[in-house]
Amino acid sequence: MSGLDRTVLEKHQVSRRVALATLSLSPAVLWAADDAVSPFLKGIYAPVAGEIADDKLQVEGKLPDHLHGSYLRNGPNPRFAPKGKYHWFDGDGMVHAVHLAPSDTKVPARYLCRHVRTAGLEEEEKAGKSLFPGLMELPDLARVAKGRDGYKNAANTALVWHHNQLWALWEGGCPHRIDPKSLQTLGSDPLAGAWKGGFTAHPKVDSATGEMIFFGYSPTKPYLRLGILDKGGRLTAARDIDLPRSVMQHDFAITPDYAVFLDMPQTFSLANLALGKGVFGWQPELGARIGLIPRAGGQAKWFAISPGSVFHTLNAWQTAQTVTLIACRMPRFPAEVLAGGATDLPEAERPRLWRYEINLTNSKVTEGPLDDPGSEMPRMREDRISLANRFAYTLRTDFAGWRKHDLVKNTTIALNLPAGWSGAEAVFVATPGAPSEDGGHLLAFVQPPSGEPAQLWVIDAASFSPDPVARVKLPRRIPAGFHGCWVSS
Numbered sequence: 001m002s003g004l005d006r007t008v009l010e011k012h013q014v015s016r017r018v019a020l021a022t023l024s025l026s027p028a029v030l031w032a033a034d035d036a037v038s039p040f041l042k043g044i045y046a047p048v049a050g051e052i053a054d055d056k057l058q059v060e061g062k063l064p065d066h067l068h069g070s071y072l073r074n075g076p077n078p079r080f081a082p083k084g085k086y087h088w089f090d091g092d093g094m095v096h097a098v099h100l101a102p103s104d105t106k107v108p109a110r111y112l113c114r115h116v117r118t119a120g121l122e123e124e125e126k127a128g129k130s131l132f133p134g135l136m137e138l139p140d141l142a143r144v145a146k147g148r149d150g151y152k153n154a155a156n157t158a159l160v161w162h163h164n165q166l167w168a169l170w171e172g173g174c175p176h177r178i179d180p181k182s183l184q185t186l187g188s189d190p191l192a193g194a195w196k197g198g199f200t201a202h203p204k205v206d207s208a209t210g211e212m213i214f215f216g217y218s219p220t221k222p223y224l225r226l227g228i229l230d231k232g233g234r235l236t237a238a239r240d241i242d243l244p245r246s247v248m249q250h251d252f253a254i255t256p257d258y259a260v261f262l263d264m265p266q267t268f269s270l271a272n273l274a275l276g277k278g279v280f281g282w283q284p285e286l287g288a289r290i291g292l293i294p295r296a297g298g299q300a301k302w303f304a305i306s307p308g309s310v311f312h313t314l315n316a317w318q319t320a321q322t323v324t325l326i327a328c329r330m331p332r333f334p335a336e337v338l339a340g341g342a343t344d345l346p347e348a349e350r351p352r353l354w355r356y357e358i359n360l361t362n363s364k365v366t367e368g369p370l371d372d373p374g375s376e377m378p379r380m381r382e383d384r385i386s387l388a389n390r391f392a393y394t395l396r397t398d399f400a401g402w403r404k405h406d407l408v409k410n411t412t413i414a415l416n417l418p419a420g421w422s423g424a425e426a427v428f429v430a431t432p433g434a435p436s437e438d439g440g441h442l443l444a445f446v447q448p449p450s451g452e453p454a455q456l457w458v459i460d461a462a463s464f465s466p467d468p469v470a471r472v473k474l475p476r477r478i479p480a481g482f483h484g485c486w487v488s489s
């Protein structure tokens with residue numbers, strides 16, 4: 001990081017003009033101009049250079065009074081030009097923060113962004129270049145032979161707030177702890193070695209118990225492990241889950257009694273990895289199952305379902321006779337997208353909101369679509385996680401807007417952006433005391449065309465009006481990224 005960047009971040013009191021001076025140093029613009037580079041380094045994916053701050057953001061409209069806190073979003077932003085094949089999943093995690101204080105009319109909104117200072121990034125900073133292979137390539141076997149990680153923990157996928165700590169997550173390795181105000185990296189491995197191996201980017205916080213339920217998966221045994229942190233952040237359970245083979249598990253769900261896993265035939269494939277197609281393969285002939293793992297311990301129960309591919313779940317809940325899981329399901333594993341040769345799928349193969357209902361009496365599963373294809377990054381009111389919920393908010397897979405799904409009426413309404421604009425995952429923040437589940441606001445980064453500065457849109461979740469109640473104008477574009485969260489002050 002340059003001295004200028006450091007000054008920018010440490011003082012948080014810099015004019016927009018000074019902060020943006022770092023942009024002129026960007027190697028990213030060179031990568032973006034090269035037709036031979038990965039599609040994930042161009043257009044809406046192109047990285048930005050330099051960590052900047054801006055404490056004088058212009059706000060159009062009126063920020064709702066209850067939005068007093070920080071919207072935080074993680075995503076890949078490679079610090080150095082990749083040494084080999086680059087995929088969206090490889091870039092160094094960069095956290096973008098918009099701190100909101102609507103009652104403070106002088107400074108209602110501030111922005112800053114900062115890389116997660118992982119050990120791998122520190123090594124690369126010292127070397128002045130990229131040192132690690134991407135996930136589409138073989139791991140660095142020389143490092144593996146020395147007992148070190150063959151890939152870099154990119155800390156680029158998601159953020160979770162639990163026991164007054166903010167963690168940046170990457171499913172192949174341990175979390176990193178981040179200061180939610182300054183975005184300084186406070187350390188890696190906040191569980192101090194108590195949890196070994198991968199740690200999902202999608203832990204679930206149970207608002208009734210305060211627990212954080214999470215898992216890790218691995219190509220070697222144990223293939224899957226379930227972990228539970230109590231509300232104070234102490235590890236109270238770490239249990240192996242028996243699987244016949246290792247399969248990709250990006251997300252899961254919880255009910256008050258169960259952790260709900262999908263055992264889909266998206267298997268580890270060394271053959272694909274050797275061909276530069278990523279580490280996963282698709283073997284539908286192996287069948288698929290949905291599993292209920294008792295949170296309190298005990299025997300898992302598995303139920304046959306149709307083979308499919310799921311990255312993200314919305315939620316799960318239970319009654320005396322049933323367990324319901326809502327997820328974004330594709331009919332097959334999108335190997336070509338993961339291999340980096342394409343950024344989209346044919347319409348019929350795009351993810352769609354999907355309901356699985358397990359009948360606990362006869363062990364049969366009823367499943368089917370809830371909407372047309374083309375929805376991902378599902379979010380909802382967080383305090384309904386593990387309980388029956390009515391509303392889901394998804395991002396269109398072409399980034400052109402969002403959908404609001406009513407799971408009770410089985411209806412969908414769309415909020416489409418102007419042509420050429422792109423949206424991102426929408427995080428729901430409830431209005432305190434609102435009587436309806438959709439009483440609150442959606443926060444999402446929105447990118448105008450042609451690389452103009454991004455905006456944070458604040459959308460009324462109940463009306464789902466295409467006119468946001470407020471638009472916070474940010475100092476520069478923000479690359480397409482992954483998952484965010486809201487941390488109330």
Ligand SMILES: [Fe+2]
Nearest residue numbers: 201250312483
């Ligand atoms: Fe994810």
